[in-house]
Structure formats: C-alpha cells, structure tokens
Amino acid sequence: MFTRRLTRTIALISLLALRLPADAADALVSVTGVILDATSGAPLPARLYLQRDDGKWFFAKSAATNGTAVRYEKFRSATVSEMHTTLSAHPFVAELPAGRYTAIVERGKEYFPLTNQFTIAPPPTTPGTPAAPAALRLPLRRWVDMSSRGWFSGDTHVHRAPAELPNVLLAEDVNVTHPMVHWTTVSTIAPAQSPQNMKGDFGDRPVSVDATHAWHPRNTEYEIFKVGAKPHTLGAVVIINHKTPFTQTALPLGPIARQARAEGALLDMEKHSWPWSFVILPVLGLDLFELSNNHIWRTEYAVRSFGVPAPPWMKLAGGGGETERDWVSYNLQTWYALLNCGFRLRPTASTGNGVHPVPLGFSRVYVNCPEGFSYDAWMKGLGEGRSFVTTGPMLLAKVPTLNVNPARGAKPTLRVTGETHSEQRLATLEILLNGEVVQRLTPANQPQPNGSFTSAFSADVEFTGSSWLAVRCFENRPGDRFRFAHTAPWWFEIEGRPLRPKREHVDWFVARTEEEIRRNTGVIPAEGLTEFQAALAAWKKIQASAQ
Template sequence: MHTNQFKVIALRDLARHVDPQQTPAEPLAVIEKRKREREAVLVEGEIVDARTGQPLSGRIYVHKADDTWHFPKTTFGRGSAVRYERRNWINTNVVEMHTTLSAHPFRVELLPGRYTFTVEHGKEFFPETREVVVERELPRLAFRLRRWVNLAEGGWFSGDTHVHRDPDELPNVMLAEDVNVALPMVDWTTASTIAPSVSDRSLPGSFGSAPVPADATHVWYPRNTEYEIFRTGPTNHTLGALLILNHKTRFEQPALPLSGVARQARAEGALLDLEKHNWPWSLALVPLLKIDLFELANNHHWETEYAIKNWAVPAPAWMGLSGSGTETERDWTLYGLQTYYALLNCGFRLLPSAGTANGVHPVPLGFSRVYVHLDGPFSYDAWMRGLAAGRSFVTTGPMIFAKVEDEWAGARFTAKDANYRLSCTVLSEQPLEAIELIVNGAVRPRFDPENRPTAAGSFETVISTEFKPTESSWLAWRCFEKRAGGRFRFAHTAPWHFDVPGKPIRPRRVEVEWLAAHVKEEMERSRGIAPAELIEDYRTAQAIYEEIAKTSR
C-alpha cells in the first residue's frame, strides 16, 4: 500500500532488510535484537506530584561527570519537550542547559555511566537531585516532587515581566516553570534610529493585542516592547533599556524623542518598566517619563553562577559596596535596592517588578518573578491591575506575606497620630539569614528569623511589630535566604505609603545629589553623540533632582 509516497510494510517483511540471515518468528524480535546491540541505554522516567500522584510538567537537567549535558524528549505524541542551551559570553563556564517537559513521561538515550538528574517545577515545589548509574535494565525513574507552599490558594499569581522566548515555546515553558503571566518582548530594537516595528531583533509573525492562554491560569500577552539602545545615531554609544508592557499597538517610532514613546505608552494604558538600575540613562528616565516599575530582581540574577561584573555605571561610594557594586551577587542586589530606595525617597512611587530575559541569558523563565495578589479569580487583566497597584512582592526564592493594618502592599494611608500594626510571615525552602523592615530606605529594624520547621518541610518566620510615622514615609519588607556555596535568594515587598499633611517625604542629601550628578555626567558623556533633544531631556531631569535637593535632609 502506498500513501503520500510512503510505503507501508509489515514488521515481519521489514526484518529481512535489517537481518537477511533470519526472518524472526515474532515481528518485534528484530527491534529487540537491535536494542540489545546498541551501546546507549534508553532511560525513561516521569515527574509527579508526591502528594496527589498526578503528572507534573517541569524543568530537567541531565549532567554527566564528563561535563556533558543531555536533553530528554517526551514519550507522548501530543506532549512537548523544549531544549534550552545558553552560555554566558563573559564567563563561558556559566551555562544553563535544561529541558522543559510537559506533564508526560520522558525518555533519553545515555551511554552507561554516572549522571546527575535535577528536576524542578517552579518555585513552590522542592527540587529533587538524584545520582543515577545508567546501566542495562535500569528501572523507570520517578521523580516525586513535594510542594512546600501553594501561593494560588492565597490568591497570589506569579509573572515574569521581561521575556525573550519564542511564543510557540511559551505554553510548554510557562507550565513547566509555573509562571502565570509572561510578557515576551515581541518587538525589540537596539538602535536609537530604528523603530521596534521594523527592527530585525523583533519576532517575526503577526501578533494581536489579546492575551493568549496556555491554560486557565497561565497566559502570555504579546504587546510588549523593549528599547535597548546600544547604538545612538551612527555611533556605538550605550544608553540603556526601557520596557513598555501591556500596550495595544506596535511602536513605529524610534527611541528618540523619549516624549513620543511615553505619549503612546500612556495613551494605550501601558506600564513603563525600568529594566536595570545602572544603565547610563536609567536615572534620567524616572523623572522624565514617570516610570511605573523598577526591576528589583532582574536579568543579572541567575540560578547558575553570578557572572556579569564591572558592568555599566558603578555604584556611588556612599552605598558602601565593594568595587563597582557589581562584583558580587549580593553587591549587585543591594546596589539595585539602594537605588530604588533613593528614588522612593525623592517621591517617585515606583513599584517593584521582576524579569529574567529568559531566551537571551542562562537563566530559567521565572527564576526572578513577581507575585501579585488578586481578590477574585485569576485573569490577565486582573493581574496587570494588581501589578500596577503594587499588591505584590518580588522573589528569587522565599515567599513573603506582609500587611499593614490588614492591607496588602500598595496601600496608602493618610497618617494618623497612632501606631500602625505590621505583620510579616515568610515561608522559605531553606533557612533565612535575616528579615528586615525598611523605612525610608533604612533598616528599622533587622529581625532574627525563627526558621520554624513546617509540616511541609519548609521554614516559617512570623513577625508582628508597630510603626508610628512622624512625617510622610514609606515602608517595605525584605528577607534573605541562605543557599549553598555562599549564595542567597531574596524577596522584597512593594511599599506602603504614609502621607502626613505638611510633612512631605525628604530624601537624604547624599542620595539626591548623586542622582543629579549622575544625570549630569551622562549628559556630558552623550554630548556631541546624542541628538539635542536627549541632551535637553537630561538637563530637565537634572533640574528636577536639583529642585528636590532643596528639601533634602
């Protein structure tokens, strides 16, 4: 029989083409014979929820002692397996080599030997790492992942606001990483004179302006744009990155003038996201464009080794960090946090976000993520409203739940002459090293964590305290979790604001003078390269900071 130019024959007839000396009595015997002769071993396995026994999607690493990586495939016809291989260009030993699997069994052919299998499913399950000796007749592997926290039960849903994945891969990857909302940069330009709509960095294809569901609680939205400017006019001259999230139509204008970009973003209800704090133009963008979001956990935070050092604009001396403030993972994190605090102290009510640039960097989708609290059922629109309202926390690991007078983060109070009740609960996979209450950028105070073991195997710390504002203030909570090898994970809430009539918030002089000086330095660095309108924008931003400095302490 011939169908579509393929000839269909029985296994018995096929056998003589493989082994002319023998026609097997059983049709499958020739296949079994060839399998026995192969040196590689077919390893099969599955990922399941340890409590329910239900199949789980997940991320899997298969690493051999000779430093080779292997990538399983799905065994189910309608399943999926997406291979991810990224190597850092600065330190080529820093890699991310994994497969994201749909919730179906997997298989991988491996030569006999010793391998390390690591399996993860988002942030809310314990990962499992297992040494496996691959040999003949290896039993089927079963990875039973244990859940240590369930955020959705409490109305919390996660998102990654900076993604560079092929949208065709997102349904697989979002479910494997349990990221509820993904915002891929469908349009992306790296030159100041090229509009995102015509940039060769933008994704090919036709995308609408409607959310695309992977399932009922996982959705991606296609209208997001990144202006990441490395070339200004005809010159290689870096300005930085600006993300525009949740807009409606394509941006057909280049990055400059900035006012045109901001005008369209505001008209379409978009959010402006400051992608990293130490790009050359970052601190000027905040007062110029009224930036909405600040990525506290960004695309230099990785599960693998920290690698991007001596990058972009160094931290000021008053922050007390080592070197440029980018030498270590902890310095990089604190550099970002202290920059955020300085801007809040100047009255810019930025809200936290988190993004990985997964697709570009060696980091899984959602390693840095922002959780948003919803009072009702999950929907994309409700999640974006919650993000814009600041009912959120960012995390690379621990889960932090805090309230002021029974109000989640993002609440604003007209302050009264009284103490406000504060509560903070942290659940973490590993023990915490510290929990800190931040008031107007200062630690007030630092709490030693209880790290009480829970029935689920995680650790819990519960804190109750009070706060009495005597002037307009903001507060937030942050925590740090110990990890092996001197590493750490952290979480940080969005702020609560307290407005005291007649007593506006005042920045520290060293903070606002640094902000103004940085913008001035960037203006001088760009003079003669950037167009006149950008130089004028920088002058405007500098003047705004200098005016704020008049009220500093």
C-alpha cells in the first residue's frame, strides 16, 4: 500500500559542470529531470518549486524545443511568497550551484504533492575526472480522478497573460479559467479604455487548449479605488463570459447590468467585504459569490483587516480577517445570510493569480458536466449551481426530491447522501439548513489503496418551511492551516411557508447600505447615488419580512 505521506528522497548528485571556475563551489551544474505519472509513466505537466537550504529560489526551464516553462515570482515577505515554474509535459533542466535543495512538485488538487530533497556536490576539479551525469525522476501519484466522474474545475477570476494560459492550465489541471483582459480601477475610466488592460485582441469565443481545457477572453473587472481623481474605494465586481468590451464607466451601474444580461454573462460579487458589495447586489442582480476568494493562498495567510469589518453577530475576532479561519467564516456567514434574504447566489472560486502569491486554481470550483466537457456545458452548470468549491477535499453530495407527506402531517424531510474524497483525513463533515449546522457527522476517513481517504455519508433532514440545504467539510493541515469544500445550495419551496431572514442580519445590510449612501453623497454622480438609494429600498423591503 502506498503511504499517504509526501514522498521524500535524498540523493547525492554529482553532475557534469557547465563551467569550472577557480571556486568550484560556485560552478553551475545542469540538473535535468522529468515529472511522470506514477502509474502510467507518462510525462505530466506540473508546478515545480526549487529552493536551496539557504532560502534562495531557482527556476527550471524546459529541456525540449517544443516544451514550455513559465516562471512565476510573487514575493511579499520571507514567509509569504509564491516562487515556482509551471512546466509542460517534457523534461526540464535547472542550472544549480552546489548545495542542498528541496524540489516540490504539485499538479492541481488531484495528485499527491511530491517532495524530493537532493544534494549537488561541487564538480571535480582534477582534469580528466568527469562527473557522472544524473537526472531527477519525479513521479506523481493521483489520488482522485474527478473528470471520470463528470466533474471539471475552474478558476473564474485570474490576471494571467493569455499567452501563458496554455502552459498554466495544463500544469495546474484547471479546465476553465477567465482572465481579466479588461480591468479598471478608476470610476471615470471605462474598462475598454483602461491602461491596465491586457494588450491584444483575443476574440470573443472560448479558446481551447485541448479537449478538456479552455479559457474565455472576454472578462472584465471594475475594481474602483478612485472616483475621478479622488482616492475613494468603492469595491469590485467581476463580469465573466461576455461578448463585447464594456465602454461604460463604473457609475451608473444599470448599463453594466443590461449589457451583461444581453450577452449571457455572469456577474460576480468578487469579495464580501468591499464597501459597496451590498449596494451592487440588488442593483446589478449578481449571479456568483466567491466562496473561496483571492485572499486564500497556498503560502501563509497574510491579508488581514481587509475592507468592512464583520458584524458582531458573526462572533469573530477583530474585524473578521485576523486569521484565515475567521476570514473564511466571515465569507461563509455573509453568503448564508444573503441566501436567506432570497439572493440565489451560486458559488464560485478565484485566486487572482497573476497579481497575488498563489497558484492558479489553488481555490477552484468543480462543475458537473454529465454529458462530458465543453466550455458551454461548464458555464451552464456554473450558472445553474451544479457545483462545489474546494481548496482541497472533493465533496460529492446528492439530494433527492423533497418528501412531503401531508396525509400523516409529517414534516417535510429529505435524505442527503454522498461521499468525500480527501488527500488527508477530514476533521468535520457538516450539513447546513438555511446556514445553520443541523447535523455534524463523523467522517469515516476510510483509507484507500492509493493513500487517500473516503467518507460516505447519509442523513435525514427535516424542514419547517421553504429552505435551502448545503454540505461542507474541513481538512486540518499543519500550522493551524486547513482546506475545505462546500457544495452549492439546494432550494426547496413549501407553499405558504416562505424563507424569512434573521432581522439582525438584514439590519446590518440596511445599515451598511445607509452608510454607503452617506459616504458617497457628494462624491459619486447623482445617477449613481440614485441607484444606491434604490438598493436601500430593496433592503428595507426584505427587512419588513425578517424575523
């Protein structure tokens, strides 16, 4: 049986020196390697980290004329950085001085990471004493195959150059992504005219990398930090899968919504803690909510105290962003409250890769495509909420038709069934009804021959009125880190018993909208302020039905 631990091998490698300076310790040695599927032996595209014991990073290149290697360097601090190379499925080469190294290889979420430690000795200096060439063989073991189950992953908000995507999508095994080709940060500059746009005309149709990987070139982010010349943060909204560039400025919002709807686009709140998030929700009629957003990284959690602080009813430390757990809880509790208010926001996931120190697809949304993959089928499933979001575990749940038995006066009930697949043991598995944990199940964590774990589950849930239901799970990692997965909600309507939000939740949304009206009066155009007031009217209507 394979061990589930990361594979560690230690090798002493004496390789052919490229040059022999007076100080042999500084000579560069050409280290070649190949990343393989451990079962089939086929070469794999993947992400490679190379770091010497003194902390210095090194980057590989492709050793094949038809191969590609894309270097990614985002440094925030000694403990917060992302330094890697994404490699095509070809041999690679790295030129390294003598020293002790750690190579880490990862490929998306469905393979075990591989850690390989090796030492490079200085090349011989005696004439006529050649070094024995050697190579790194780096086999990756798959622990789950989601595409064979009809599930395909996506990262719906990235900032990578389109030219890099054929390499990166395959190395990370992300099936769909949406680069922000158009991006404005000033309210008076339309995205189509923004100097921050990616240069080039990429068309308006999906671009296929291969049969199961594609990206769409028409995506826009309004991320407003200035109103005219005045520094004044409003927030962000992401529009994916549209057809023509947006020539409208950020305010008023109405024309943006109308174009997005006319072109079959989806509108994404981006982050829950932006100042204007609860204003734009009723005005734009947003579709998507990022359950895992671009502040969740592979490296150390670092973005604290971002945006509007969490309300007291969430019972979080500080402003709700002091720790990674609090940030995720703030995000989830906001989503639950918005669902209870009647906003049927479907979940998605993003990394902001290209800007942030995080691999593309570290957070990802899996969409069910039962008839096989196509970009259009994937987008349809995303819009319909046939999905789950994950930073690690795989969560497959089924909810049948609601069982109502009025003859016996029984409460409406349903049985939730499913299974999880995880690289490491799950800590918790929970069923939520209207945002409350109604059942906390003990994960079975059944060991599998490949070293992973599965947990089958089944539970009956009773209803008292119209409701939504979802499932989530958490997997603990060292250093108080964790990975999680969360399904989209299933909705159930019971005539005469509508879902009513909690008053303290709606009161906060109303207060936030009122604060934004005060903060923006005299700053944003009158048309925009009228829309803010319309948002307040929508929230007060919801407030009237709260309990």
